[in-house]
Amino acid sequence: MDTFLQQFQHLKIQLEDIIAATDNFNDDNCIGRGGFGNVYKGELSHSKGRSMVAIKRLDRRHGQGIPEFLKEITTLSSYSQENLISLLGFCYQGDEMILVYDYASRGSLDRYLNSPHLTWLQRLKICLDAAEGLRYLHDPRGAHQRLIHCDVKSANILLDDNWNGKVSDFGFINNGSRKRAAIGYCHHGSRYPWVL
Template sequence: MEASLQTILQQFEHLKIQLDEITSATNNFDDETNCIGYGGFGKVYKGEVSLAERRSMAAIKRLDRRHGQGEAEFLKEITMLSRYKHENLISLLGFCYQGDEAILVYEHASRGSLDRHLNSPHLTWSQRIKICLGAAKGLRHLHDPKETHQRLIHCDVKGGNILLDDHWNAKLADFGFSIMGPANDLHSTVINLAAGTLGYIDPLYHLTNTLTKESDVYSFGVVLFEVLFGRLCYTHSNGHVQQILVPTWKKCYEEKKLKDIVFKDPTIQPLEQSALEIFSDIAYLCLKESRDARPKMAEVVTELESALESQELLKSLELAANEEFKGEWNKHRSYYEEITMSAENPVNYRSEVELMRLMFKGVLLKGGKTWLSLNKKGEQCEMISIAECLDPKFKCESTSR
């Protein structure tokens, strides 16, 4: 393995960082002052390293072979992160393979992993949804290559592998278990005898030992419910998992009891009703037993964007609302409800805020010839097709030509 690994690593020569640089950056791997975490690969340290004539704070992951991972996972991280570039994927800055050391150097996500912030009173619901949306976009990039790269199945999607930067942007990380599949394969089925984390693993994996991109979707659904309820998907004691909460969460959704256990904190704005429904609906679909019934990550992204729009609209209305707007809205609400039903493409809404969002976006009426919308002052804005303004005789002459 040693000789073949060295041969493969030659193509990544530009990413090599000397061991002296890393030991200096980590104070010789000082656990007390520089260690910021640990996982299956080993401990993670923070430290400044020199890159392209500048110094950057980095996360430095040092392989500990006693945890069961080794050169195969080390090489996979390098090859995967060199090939897959996206704003919602953690960036590989370099590596060191020298003596007995195998070290990976990443961009530093200063706020750590998502699982540490599930019950934080400092994160608003808008921020929580944005984090989920960012992670979903990163996973969509891996699943839907659009001929730019091979499809990648992450195989270990969980809150601990979603990192957060200074601005709470989500970065999907840890590709040691990831597996590539052909871009034109609808399901990208693979066989793997050891992958994932208890509580997040696709239940069908235990029955078939097969993983697909839909397995990642299941794991992401678990993360969505963790964010919704503000806690991990399992209980544990003495370092051992005692109970997986996912079945209980699914039952709460089916019995329409989500409001009883959704994360709440008096210091943050509550989750808007339509945002709750959109968010929980897509989370539940991700957890469907049938892989065919689970949504694609592109669909998950779309739904999370809608949930964020609803939550952001509630925020903007509360900040900017005035008595004049409220009066106008209440006066015409029944009219707006009728409009949504008579639109060119009738639309459904789940709350008053979502009805407002629909009206702010606008709806097509009269066979698609009229566009009606509201501005933030509550004023109606109507755009009419030029065909409606033309003289009927002129229209006939134009049509006959």
């Protein structure tokens, strides 16, 4: 564990800073409740500067332990592309396991699908943005290992201030091989085969 923490020291964020940014995890700053814990917003200094961020406070009762937490940090820290939500940092202090991500101020695409305010050109651009993010994850020709997103849906496409689409929630995905079908296991335990 100490070796791991040293390797990712540049991403480490102190718990005190996260508590200050979220006003002690105040419900007023809670922007989502998910299968692995609550997500809060707050302004925080991180590996890329200082900005508004999304802070996922993991709850061990929902099935994510230390190995999954470390795997998510390892995986997410090595994938950077403009159409992916980036991992900006993490906190592992005491019983707290916290991940810090880019903040997408407009939330998820599913909130806007029936909105008359979202034009068809905006919708097309968001689709293309999501496709670029998925291409980056799935393409074996890049400098990174191919990853298969097992839960592509409008709730996992987040939107920033400028309506740019960003793929999220790809930390628990499966490695794909060039020479065989990749089997993906989604969060809900469903099994879906993809031939790549």
